[in-house]
Amino acid sequence: MTRMSADERRESVIRAALHEFARGGYHGTSTEAIARRVGVSQPYLFRLFPNKQAIFLAAATRCMARTREVFADAVEGLEGEAAQDAMANAYTQLIADDPDILQMQLQTYVAVAAAEAAGEHEFGEMVRTGWLELWDTVHVPLGADEKETAQFMAFGMLINTLAAMGFKPDHAIWEGLFPAARAKGRLEK
Template sequence: MSPRMSADERREQVIEAAVAEFAHGGYEGTSTAAIARRVGVSQPYLFRLFPTKHALFLAAVDRCFAVLTERLREAAGGRTGQPAIDAMITAYRDVLYDDPTILRLQLQIYAAALGDEEIRRVGHARFAALWKRLGDLSGEDPDEIMRFVAMGMLTNVLRAFDVPFDRDRRITGAGLAEWAREAARE
């Protein structure tokens, strides 16, 4: 018989399951029953760990931002300036390709924030912290951080719509213009 899990260990499992379920179904379309089933616990036990579905969604929001921040921190690896930005660009693309759950959850967070003030407030705070961390990691000025974030948002759209681009090369306006001309002919 395997040893019992602590509440903290089970809580981590529940958050991971919530990330996967909310990424797939969004806040409104995900049931706590599905999250509990994924973990193999009862709904009453899940509600002892998280008092509401809303609290669980906010924990998933925190996890999404924490994963992104950590991946970008690791990628920067003590570099600064453009080398740090380039490493973080690569890391972010890798996240989008290697774990589409993170992109799906980001998109679900944006959608949920439109109709929920607390989700919007938490997302606002986490996005501000991420923005600040990007500047701290790279040492770059706010305009360069804005370009980095804007390119990340563009990459989200390209990935979500399966627009073909080489994940190992910079996305260029000329490349997207060529794609758009070709796609418009279809």
């Protein structure tokens, strides 16, 4: 058995944290559960990350980065409506293939709202920075049009909400929402 380097352990902590936080949220997830999933002690976990918030932020950052990567890959060489369709289809495939991505996004929004309400603005600022990078990833392929970008992101949030509520791919509520993805069965779990 080969020993993992600190970077490899850090990576495994981020993956485990994304899974655990996606399921339990910031306040409902213990660092003990994350350490157990990785197979390390809690003290070792805190040698890799200074605190629970840093672990959560690393997981949230990974989630946003993965979504940006999917969008960027989908639009390579495309623009306008073709880019919009490609990103929509790629996103619906992402959340169907990896439900933790969707759940982590939703948990991140809840955690930011709670932190803001508690006066902890730095955490929200870090998450908003990542979200703005996601916006920029979408914005350029859509012709740098604010209205198109806002509409695309609004549809994405609607998809997040409907998927999180468990609406099945064949439900009538999906009609009109990215029919190409639906026709190909990409909303199936």
